[in-house]
Amino acid sequence: MTATLTRTDLSRAALFEEMPCGIVIVDRSLTVVDHNRAFADVFGDSKGTSCFLATRGRSEPCPACPAQLTFADGQTRVLEQTGVDRQGRPTYNLVQITPIHGTAGEVSLVAAITTDLTATKRMQREYQTLFEKVPCFVAVINRDYRVVKANEMFRRVFGKPGGQPCYELYKHRRQRCVECPAEQTFLDGKPHTTSEIGITREGKPAHYVVFTAPFLRSDGEISHVIEMALDVTEMHKLEEELSQANALREVLVEKAPYAIVLLDTSKRVVLTNAAAEKLWGLSREKLLGGRLPHHALSPCIDRLVGTGSDECLINETTIEADGGENVPVRIAAFRLHQNEGTMGAAFMLQDLREIRQLEREKLDAERFAAVGQAVAGLAHGIKNILTGLEGGMYVTSTGLKKRDEERVSRGWEMLERNLGRISSLAKSLLAFSRGDTPKVELVDPGKLVREIIALFEEGAEQHGIRLTSEIQGEIAPANMDAEGLHTCLANLISNALDACLVSRNTGCAITVRLTELEGAIVLEVADTGCGMDYEVKQRAFTSFFTTKGAGGTGLGLLLTRKIVQQHGGTVTFESTPGTGTTFRLRFPRANLPKRAPGGEENASQGRERAPCDPDGTRSVNPDEGGDAPA
């Protein structure tokens, strides 16, 4: 057999075998008589089996079998056919059925040449899915600007296109848009991008960015434009919110009554406000980008940078303004975080000049009122003594008239006692008016309390009154006038003793408490004595007011208050008639006077203080030194 094959036959056989498309030859019984390698690659070796079994896995001929039709009419046909490959996967083929004529001219065999379109079809499906599912609006527009095809998202937002023009679907317009990116692309064949605001089918605004691209026909003409639009409505909303937040922040920062300064990590000013310009007396241009005179801020900067603290508060310090003026300020500073790191620090400075001025005016007003009170009180005190003297005179003179010696000596005692009161009043007056400058030294408040308790303890015990102290932990020494403080405590304890003596309560107790609370030294003298009623409370700090008859000058509490005020402190009390009274002296450490190394010190210096911790504990100023004052 081989010997009879010609060279041409061999070439044809090789061509048949190596063709890139599958070729199968079937006879009239639809049995595969031959096929090439490409066919076998897809459907396996199928010689001797039926074509319907080999290509479609069927047990009987396909309905309207094109091979049978060609056997009948001898026509060549081309058709698309689905099938199943030898692994059972679906195939998609373009098939050409061609008759092979026998020697008598009859159709003896049929050849089917198959081109595998499976990959192409898959790609088409993928593109279709992409078109449908891509998360932006995609629409194909023809030259009449009608939307001929739109994807799922487009349909969901703008509605299903039914031949309407794009401007109607996108924007509910009746005419074309003035600036149309699709028109541009139709004109120049290039892609274009614009930002648009459309209207959804619910009537809400939709912000989107459009990209247009030409759809070229095989002849190079642009038949359609494809529009892809990215929905930026959410982004737009965020932008709006951000811009509102920015505007708000700008107003808040600019109009804030405090000077606001933002420093970057290299301590340069990146943001400031009108109050800051006013405080430093520098224009914004000079402040921005420059470095502030850091002297006052450096303790805070050190804290924020050095110790990793997130905030720093300085109750009072001074900054130097442009003209050299020392301006009292309160500083609050906060570290600015950015992700894991620091982007700088925000400083808020409150100008205390006006507050200090008001404080001074208030103090002056109080002084004037105190003078008035003092004069009225002095008159009242003197009247009481005069009554005693008048009484003494009456008793003495009537005693003399009656030759009643006992009466005479009684009257004489009254005269003596009331003269003594005048002397005592004069001394108190001197004590009250003397020494406007307290002798400030480093005082251990705990020690002072123990000393004063020791002084009064015995006397109290003799009257059955328990006098004790409660000292909370370690109270650091502070700048105070030891003598003045001693006077205050002695006055309060003496008052408490009197309150206990006249009280009907048995076993009265007096407790002197020393604590430190919120940066202030607090001294309390609490008694369980007779207490004060409304009228006595009202007049407690009135000069020369006394409820002790001949026993009091009416200056004790007034003097106490004066001393406490000289320390920048306050006196308050609570009292219930019949239950007892508690007097509270509060000395904020920040307000305590400063020890003057060389003597003279003025009021403003007295208020100045060293940088302090935010919890109010005071660090010792180097210039205060450790030396005790002379």
Next chain:
Amino acid sequence: MSEARHPGPPRVAIVDDEEDVLTFLRLVLEDAGFEVLTCDRPVEALDLVARFEPDLICLDLLMPERMGTSLYAAMRKNPRLASVPVLILSGLNTRDELVQIFRREGNLRPPVAFIEKPVDTPHFLEAVRGAMEAPSNGGPP
């Protein structure tokens, strides 16, 4: 003179925390023929004074424990003392000041008689006699 509730001379009760004032006024009144009770503890005064059945009460205002005003209010509520005239004795400067204190303390109408310290003896006796004869003296407004 109010109705005689007891035999003997007219009685005056004095409440003041100053011993010297008490001695002084007691002797002045005794010398003028009055029977006198003195009390320097205002908290104990109410019972003591009521038992004494006085024809007049002299009352100091600024005292420890209990202000004269509150004692006065208690006296006005006490059936045995409600109609007894009260003479206020005080180092306060003006009668206006006195009226203010009584207004503030329980909205009281002040007693009609008021003597300012230091006490002038004849003036004091005159005031005591006058107050005893006054038809009405204080009471709730």
